[in-house]
Amino acid sequence: xxxxxxxxxxxxxxxxxxxxxxxxxNLNHDAMYWYRQDPGQGLRLIYYSQIVNDFQKGDIAEGxxxxxxxxxxFPLTVTSAQKNPTAFYLCxxxxxxxxxxxxxxxxxxxxxxx
Amino acid sequence: xxxVEQNSGPLSVPEGAIASLNCTYSDRVSQSFFWYRQYxxxxxxLIMSIYSNGDKEDGRFTAQLNKASQYVSLLIRDxxxxxxATYLCAVNIFRGSQGNLxxxxxxxxxxxx
Numbered sequence: 001x002x003x004x005x006x007x008x009x010x011x012x013x014x015x016x017x018x019x020x021x022x023x024x025x026n027l028n029h030d031a032m033y034w035y036r037q038d039p040g041q042g043l044r045l046i047y048y049s050q051i052v053n054d055f056q057k058g059d060i061a062e063g064x065x066x067x068x069x070x071x072x073x074f075p076l077t078v079t080s081a082q083k084n085p086t087a088f089y090l091c092x093x094x095x096x097x098x099x100x101x102x103x104x105x106x107x108x109x110x111x112x113x114x
Numbered sequence: 115x116x117x118v119e120q121n122s123g124p125l126s127v128p129e130g131a132i133a134s135l136n137c138t139y140s141d142r143v144s145q146s147f148f149w150y151r152q153y154x155x156x157x158x159x160l161i162m163s164i165y166s167n168g169d170k171e172d173g174r175f176t177a178q179l180n181k182a183s184q185y186v187s188l189l190i191r192d193x194x195x196x197x198x199a200t201y202l203c204a205v206n207i208f209r210g211s212q213g214n215l216x217x218x219x220x221x222x223x224x225x226x227x
Contacts, residue, residue: 035217040122042202042219043158058214090157100146100165103204103215105157 002027004106006091011111013085021076021109023091032074033092033103036060043090049074050096078111085113117141118205120218128226133190135221137203140184144213146206147179147186152220153199162188193225 063082
C-alpha cells in the first residue's frame with residue numbers, strides 16, 4: 001500500500017539533545033512537508049520541499065532543520081535551539097507544491113522533551 | 115484578520131441531525147479548499163476538496179464555497195457518533211508567488227447518541 005511512514009510514533013528526549021524524526025513516502029510525490037500541532041491548535045508549517053536537494057522555511061522554522069537527499073525521505077531534526085519542542089509532528093506529501101494538491105499525512109510522531 | 119478562521123466549538127448535535135461547520139479565509143485569490151477530519155490522537159485525513167463556487171457532495175458530506183464572501187463550509191447530514199472529531203479547514207494561501215496550505219485551528223464536533 002502507498003503511504004507515508006513516520007517513525008517513531010512516540011519519542012522522549014532530554015532537554016538539550018537534538019533529535020531526528022523520520023518520514024518516508026512511497027507515493028512518488030514531489031513535495032513533502034513538516035507540520036507541528038500543539039493541543040487545541042491548528043497545524044503550523046515548519047519546512048517544505050518541492051524537489052530533491054531543495055527545501056524552504058515555513059512559518060516556524062527556527063530551531064529545526066531538514067534535508068531532502070532522496071525523493072522518498074524528508075527527515076526533520078529538532079535541535080536544542082527549539083525552545084518548546086514538545087508537540088505532535090506531522091509529515092505530509094503532495095503531488096507538488098501548488099494550488100490543487102491536497103496533502104496526505106503520515107501517522108505522526110509525538111515528541112516529549114523533559 | 116487571521117488567514118484561516120474557524121469556530122473552535124465544541125459543536126454538539128444529536129445523532130441524525132445536520133452538522134454545519136464554517137470557515138473564513140483572508141486571501142481573495144485562494145483557489146483550493148480542503149476539509150480534513152482528525153480523530154483525537156490521530157493524524158488528519160482528507161474528506162473533501164472544493165475548487166469552484168457552489169456545492170460539492172460526497173455521500174453524507176457537502177462542501178460549500180463562496181469565494182466572493184471568502185467562506186467555505188462543510189455540512190454533514192445524518193450525523194453519526196463516529197463523526198465526532200475535530201474538523202480542520204485548509205486553504206491554499208499565497209504569500210508572494212508561493213502558495214501553501216494554511217490550516218484553521220479546527221472545530222470540535224460532538225455527535226450525541
